Amino acid sequence: MTTAFMKAVDERAAAALASGALQPIQAEQIEITDGGLPFMVRWLASLAAKDEAKPAVMPGGPRDPDFNPFLSPEPALTVGPFGDHHVAILNKFPVCDRHLVLARREFQEQRLPLAYEDFWVLASLLSESGGLGFYNGGAPAGASQRHKHVQWLPAAPGNASLDPLIAHLPADAPELSLAEHGVLPVRHVFARVLAQRTADVEASAASMSRAYDLACAKLGLEPDEEGLMPPCNLLVQNGWMLLVPRRQEHSYEVSVNALAFAGALYVRHPDQVGPIRKAGPLAVLAEASWAR
Numbered sequence: 001m002t003t004a005f006m007k008a009v010d011e012r013a014a015a016a017l018a019s020g021a022l023q024p025i026q027a028e029q030i031e032i033t034d035g036g037l038p039f040m041v042r043w044l045a046s047l048a049a050k051d052e053a054k055p056a057v058m059p060g061g062p063r064d065p066d067f068n069p070f071l072s073p074e075p076a077l078t079v080g081p082f083g084d085h086h087v088a089i090l091n092k093f094p095v096c097d098r099h100l101v102l103a104r105r106e107f108q109e110q111r112l113p114l115a116y117e118d119f120w121v122l123a124s125l126l127s128e129s130g131g132l133g134f135y136n137g138g139a140p141a142g143a144s145q146r147h148k149h150v151q152w153l154p155a156a157p158g159n160a161s162l163d164p165l166i167a168h169l170p171a172d173a174p175e176l177s178l179a180e181h182g183v184l185p186v187r188h189v190f191a192r193v194l195a196q197r198t199a200d201v202e203a204s205a206a207s208m209s210r211a212y213d214l215a216c217a218k219l220g221l222e223p224d225e226e227g228l229m230p231p232c233n234l235l236v237q238n239g240w241m242l243l244v245p246r247r248q249e250h251s252y253e254v255s256v257n258a259l260a261f262a263g264a265l266y267v268r269h270p271d272q273v274g275p276i277r278k279a280g281p282l283a284v285l286a287e288a289s290w291a292r
Helices: 004-019 045-053 116-129 201-219 258-262 270-279 281-288
Strands: 027-034 037-044 078-082 086-090 100-104 132-137 149-153 189-192 232-237 240-245 264-267
Touching: 004 078, 004 086, 004 116, 027 270, 027 281, 037 270, 037 281, 086 116, 100 116, 116 132, 116 149, 116 201, 116 232, 132 258, 189 201, 201 232, 201 240, 232 258, 240 258, 258 264, 258 281, 264 270, 270 281
Parallel strands: 037 264
Antiparallel strands: 027 037, 078 086, 086 100, 100 149, 132 149, 132 232, 189 240, 232 240
């Protein structure tokens, strides 16, 4: 069922595509199985366009602090306010249809700890429309902007998904219990949460917020003297949250973000596919993260 909000998303996307504000999705992909897990390596022409469009980036450092597309989002891409603290924006360079950014209306650093309000917007979408919520915590975790935001993708064939990993987790695990996946070669933790279709939004947001705190404690992730968390990726789908500390953004010359842990690696040029195929996607994840 398409909700009223998703109808608004589709209407805004159609207009943005017609005007050129939204970059069309043009992708080619190959599938690789590694450790029994399916991965897609997708070449997105829009990522090359993103490189040309963004301002200069200091090597190894944060993006240009004077460039903030979320503080005054492009009207053609703005769906509208979402809750009391966020605005829903079409990702200008989407990895799939309905790829949404949920950005704080007022500036906050991306690496500040996630708050109840950040989980509330994800809970709202997951409860009404399912899909995958995710967060890139800082430039080393694949974030392209310092302005605090989370993102969402619908569940659809070919989209990134936690389901292949979830299939090997205990189905009867109680809420807020923690688990690890035996195949993932990186430090990580899964937490059982009330995040799925038809879940009560407030209860789901509270569950995710508590699980986030527990997962951070399990992994020893604490704010630094400036209140900023270590780089990490967070994903949530179908009742499970995954938290992964990150060491660096690039691995095998590919930018690795949260979606890589949901089986989707996105490259800018087709010649980047060969090294991933040779090493294996799990090796790519391992180089970008911390070893178990």
